[in-house]
């Protein structure tokens with residue numbers, strides 16, 4: 001058997017401890033499959049004395065994690081610290097700069113600095129892998145970059161954040177409101193103490209930007225992902241969606257068009273109404289799913305646990321096995337110089353059906369004002385439901401409208417016309433129907 005692949009772990013939290021457990025338990029099988037043993041030689045975290053439920057006494061220790069990349073007994077550094085910048089980025093730069101391999105689960109860092117890191121990897125002939133950064137244990141990066149490599153990918157979309165999916169499916173099954181379910185998700189460990197990145201869609205946007213670059217061969221452009229979270233969704237929206245034959249899911253969706261020789265990349269994270277017979281409607285709880293539509297493969301669906309120590313460690317070690325085998329494609333499937341620049345697509349001409357929810361004052365003329373704005377903007381209404389509070393003049397009334405298919409720009413125009421209207425008690429909520 002060939003030489004051992006010697007690895008260093010930076011970060012010994014949920015994922016780091018999972019990697020230690022996985023290599024210990026499946027070491028023999030992994031060595032057979034990789035063609036060589038994979039062994040940890042050194043580790044780093046903030047607190048050396050902390051009990052992590054795993055034995056780290058046999059590994060070298062570095063207080064300063066960047067020192068891991070300078071060690072002679074390390075071939076690959078595994079970064080499991082997190083954060084888009086700071087120590088994780090410093091470690092990634094020194095690791096690749098010194099020609100060592102980098103495996104990371106850090107979607108924030110790759111979304112913000114992926115091109116720079118991929119360039120460093122190329123310049124120093126070093127491996128860079130990030131399977132665990134997207135959808136936990138699901139081999140979405142490998143599936144897209146290798147399994148579907150023969151296809152032109154038409155569209156990629158999916159459920160990329162387990163916290164949001166847990167909250168939405170709990171709201172759906174219990175009828176409870178957002179804040180209530182979020183509190184429970186935090187108590188159960190499905191949501192962070194500061195849940196902003198998850199519930200406002202930022203985490204899903206990090207992942208979508210990586211998938212889009214890989215799928216379309218475009219330069220990574222996290223800043224261009226149009227992002228809306230789930231914090232404004234009410235139990236009443238879920239009930240209305242259900243009555244119409246839909247469930248609500250936070251979806252990340254990207255496609256790429258060529259117009260007059262210029263590539264336009266559409267990237268959006270937003271809550272969508274998903275028909276109950278669509279495969280993504282059945283994805284509930286903290287599960288993730290990624291759909292890729294290839295021009296020869298057809299629709300490919302990857303589904304599984306989007307987080308957790310076991311699934312995420314499984315993805316990290318899959319990357320290590322690839323490096324041990326010498327299977328090291330460019331991080332975004334193409335050399336960085338071959339990734340095409342793209343302009344953000346203007347969503348105004350995209351044709352969709354939309355769900356619009358208004359909270360309105362309970363007085364005559366309000367519905368006429370809304371429908372007039374729709375008519376003037378060229379939006380055709382398919383159905384409208386009004387949900388009032390009997391004998392309650394003080395609370396706003398919920399009006400839910402579903403439009404016929406039409407350009408998104410028309411809906412935007414109608415909402416602009418209604419801006420500032422005294423009839424509206426809150427900013428309208430818009431969700432597209434996944435077609």
Ligand SMILES: NC(=O)c1ccc[n+]([C@@H]2O[C@H](COP(=O)([O-])OP(=O)(O)OC[C@H]3O[C@@H](n4cnc5c(N)ncnc54)[C@H](OP(=O)(O)O)[C@@H]3O)[C@@H](O)[C@H]2O)c1
Pocket residue numbers: 010011012013014015016044045046047048050065079080081082083087105106107108132133136306307308309312
């Ligand atoms: N958890 C998941 O299910 C999951 C899924 C997919 C991807 N990821 C990604 O995996 C990465 C790690 O996540 P995690 O959940 O394992 O995080 P975590 O449990 O918070 O662990 C982070 C580790 O990094 C160490 N650390 C933090 N700041 C440090 C510093 N300045 N210097 C040295 N060590 C430092 C901590 O040390 P101490 O332990 O000593 O405090 C801890 O061991 C993140 O990028 C995350 O986005 C996580």
